[in-house]
Structures are given as C-alpha cells and as structure tokens.
Amino acid sequence: xxxxxxxxxxxxxxxxxxxxxxxxxxxxxxxxxxxxxxxxxxxxxxxxxxxxxxxxxxxxxxxxxxxxxxxxxxxxxxxxxxxxxxxxxxxxxxxxxxxxxxxxxxxxxxxxxxxxxxxxxxxxxxxxxxxxxxxxxxxxxxxxxxxxxxxxxxxxxxxxxxxxxxxxxxxxxxxxxxxxxxxxxxxxxxxxxxxxxxxxxxxxxxxxxx
Numbered sequence: 001x002x003x004x005x006x007x008x009x010x011x012x013x014x015x016x017x018x019x020x021x022x023x024x025x026x027x028x029x030x031x032x033x034x035x036x037x038x039x040x041x042x043x044x045x046x047x048x049x050x051x052x053x054x055x056x057x058x059x060x061x062x063x064x065x066x067x068x069x070x071x072x073x074x075x076x077x078x079x080x081x082x083x084x085x086x087x088x089x090x091x092x093x094x095x096x097x098x099x100x101x102x103x104x105x106x107x108x109x110x111x112x113x114x115x116x117x118x119x120x121x122x123x124x125x126x127x128x129x130x131x132x133x134x135x136x137x138x139x140x141x142x143x144x145x146x147x148x149x150x151x152x153x154x155x156x157x158x159x160x161x162x163x164x165x166x167x168x169x170x171x172x173x174x175x176x177x178x179x180x181x182x183x184x185x186x187x188x189x190x191x192x193x194x195x196x197x198x199x200x201x202x203x204x205x206x207x208x209x210x
Contacts, residue, residue, distance in 0.1 A: 022052020033076035077137035099161035102183035116203035
C-alpha cells in the first residue's frame with residue numbers, strides 16, 4: 001500500500017467495517033482493534049476504542065517502532081502485534097483483531113481449527129492454528145502468535161481472540177466472517193457426534209486448487 005493513500009477515505013472504510021462487525025456481534029464492547037499499512041506507517045485504532053462505534057477521532061498514525069505520530073493520541077495496546085505481522089508479511093495491508101464468540105470459544109478452550117472439516121476453510125485458510133497464551137499487549141503474546149504469521153492469515157490466540165491479516169480490508173472482513181461461521185459449524189457438529197475430517201488426500205486436492 002502506497003503512502004499517498006487518502007487517510008480520511010481509509011478511516012471511513014474502517015469505520016464502516018467496524019459497524020458491520022458490531023452488527024454481526026463479532027466485536028463486543030471495547031475489545032479488538034483494526035489497522036492498515038500506509039507506506040512506512042500504520043493507521044491503527046486508538047487505545048480504548050470500540051470497533052463497532054468508531055469515530056474519525058479514534059485513529060492514530062504510528063511508525064513501525066510504535067511511536068504515535070498523531071498528537072495526544074495513544075495507539076492500541078496491541079500495536080506490537082500489528083507491527084510484527086506487517087513486518088513479517090509484505091502482502092498484508094490490513095489487520096483485524098476481534099473477540100468474536102465462536103472463534104474465541106475455541107481459543108478459550110485451547111482448541112485449534114486445523115482439522116480439514118470444510119472445503120472452503122481448507123482453501124482459504126489451510127487451517128486456523130492456536131497460539132499459546134500471552135498476556136494481552138505483552139511481548140509474549142507477540143512472540144507466541146508471530147510463530148504462525150508466515151504461514152497463516154488467521155490465528156487464534158489462547159484465552160483471547162483471533163487475528164486476521166489480508167491484502168485488503170474487505171478480504172480481511174470476509175475471512176473473519178468465514179472463520180467465525182466455520183467455528184460455529186464445527187462446534188455444532190459435536191451435537192451430532194463430532195466433526196468428520198476429510199482425508200489427507202481430500203484436503204490436499206482442495207489445496208491444489210489454490
């Protein structure tokens with residue numbers, strides 16, 4: 001993403017996505033944060049903001065050291081997590097971190113979503129791993145989660161929530177929607193005896209379509 005992007009337009013796009021996530025109950029209360037790569041800087045929601053109720057004043061521009069470039073505004077406490085993801089993945093331009101109910105249920109139960117259960121999720125995610133617990137906003141959280149940044153776009157964080165990175169804001173949101181529905185379906189399968197994963201070959205055939 002180039003540095004000459006219209007910040008005001010980008011802000012409005014994030015506000016709109018935040019409202020949609022709120023309507024879907026993906027981002028309750030003050031939980032979560034959203035960011036965008038802007039050249040050699042990052043636009044991120046401020047500390048204490050609510051994704052579903054964002055205003056123009058709820059954003060701050062920071063450098064890749066986490067320093068605020070917007071006077072009197074403090075970046076999200078998870079800024080280090082966002083910075084690490086962008087630094088490891090040149091193809092990632094947007095990051096969404098939320099505590100959506102079904103994905104957070106698996107994260108809080110200490111269960112990943114790596115089993116090949118549904119074709120669409122194999123195709124878009126390969127799988128959704130679970131990072132070990134780290135105190136929110138801590139370096140431990142960054143280290144534990146970053147282990148998966150290279151190979152995965154969507155990662156569960158134990159006893160916390162989920163983080164998704166993508167090339168576009170729309171794609172990041174749609175992947176969140178897909179992953180949340182996937183978690184709900186997998187959880188529902190336990191009512192009927194549990195999920196029935198595809199075989200290795202069946203899963204590989206789907207990955208070969210990528």
